[in-house]
Amino acid sequence: MDSFPQDSPLISVTDLETALASPRPPVLLDIRFQLGSTSSRGEYEAGHLPGAHFVDLDAELAAPPGTAGRHPLPDPEVLGAALGRAGVSAERAVVVYDAGPAMSAARAWWLLRWAGHPDVRVLDGGLAAWQAAGLPLSSELPPAEAGDFKPVPGLLPTLDADGAAAFARTGLLLDARAGERYRGEVEPIDAKAGHIPGAVSAPTTENVGADGRFLPAAALAARFGGLGAGTGEVAVYCGSGVTAAHQILAMDVAGLSATLYPGSWSEWSRDPQRPVATGAQPG
Structure with a gap:
């Protein structure tokens, strides 16, 4: 599988596998989401990329639905707490993925950039591409971590x-x-x-x-x-x-x-x- 340029927002399965074996691997965030479902946490617990933390799109990457729509931008404190539990720090790269083809992972990618994280990429093809490459999944749940990333919202433009x-x-x-x-x-x-x-x-x-x-x-x-x-x-x-x-x-x-x-x-x-x-x- 071809590598992407260093400045690409995407990362290939091959490059992610290499990065995960490095002395300072990226933080992995599982952003699986199904419209109309209460949560995809059960799917995550059944099998995910080894070491990945689950982040709930409805509860942690969005504010409650209301006049501003079904998925308003999240409260920075809620977002920061969720990312912190997953070990996200400003000095450590982040890779986000979903089941494929990145429809929900892209929301996490955009939010992290909007909140000021300098190094976040999306796994091209997501979980499906990882499995297609014959790479293993894990049902082991990683412990909560203590990442120090503090969201600074508004670093990407938005419209009302x-x-x-x-x-x-x-x-x-x-x-x-x-x-x-x-x-x-x-x-x-x-x-x-x-x-x-x-x-x-x-x-x-x-x-x-x-x-x-x-x-x-x-x-x-x-x-x-x-x-x-x-x-x-x-x-x-x-x-x-x-x-x-x-x-x-x-x-x-x-x-x-x-x-x-x-x-x-x-x-x-x-x-x-x-x-x-x-x-x-x-x-």
């Missing part, structure tokens, strides 16, 4: 609903949900079907191949260039600010940057004053 509305008029606002949700054909969880007027459909599933690994940087750059990225500022939303982080991760791989709208459709759609568009985008 008013900002997203303005962005759709002046920049490129990408909708990372499935195309049928963007078009308003289905809405399995949020208050209304449709999308923010002016947003462009860009499903996150198109960031990865059939094996759950990210497409090459050049292919991702071509994808986002075809959507209009690279000529101005870009922002991204999804259902609740989770898979939008995957879009930002993919853009980072491609050498591009974007701003997250954390409240996303779950915040926008519950406000009766916000306009809703349906159907395919013009052109």
Whole structure:
């Protein structure tokens, strides 16, 4: 398996295996998450990368749902406590993974960067890629640690609903949900079907191949260039600010940057004053 550049937000299974055998291995965080499930902790306990700590997306990587959406940004104290128990320190690299293809791990990657951690990467292909390489899992639960990382929130840009509305008029606002949700054909969880007027459909599933690994940087750059990225500022939303982080991760791989709208459709759609568009985008 090819290695990624040192400045890539991704790490391959091969490089992670090497790093874990080094004198100072990275902290491993298991971010498995299933929409509609109370927790994936049981799956983690049944088998995880050796030494990995479980971090609960609903309880620790998000504040309680409410007017700000289903997964508002977490309280820094709650986030810091969860990361501390997992041994996260500013001086030690962090690798996050999920079952694959990084839809929830990307949320942890983005949050750690937003909170100021200098060295965090995502395992490309996640648990599925680790197992496909014939590497072992463990059911042994590591003890709680005492990491000293203190979140300093706000080091990555975000938008609120008013900002997203303005962005759709002046920049490129990408909708990372499935195309049928963007078009308003289905809405399995949020208050209304449709999308923010002016947003462009860009499903996150198109960031990865059939094996759950990210497409090459050049292919991702071509994808986002075809959507209009690279000529101005870009922002991204999804259902609740989770898979939008995957879009930002993919853009980072491609050498591009974007701003997250954390409240996303779950915040926008519950406000009766916000306009809703349906159907395919013009052109």
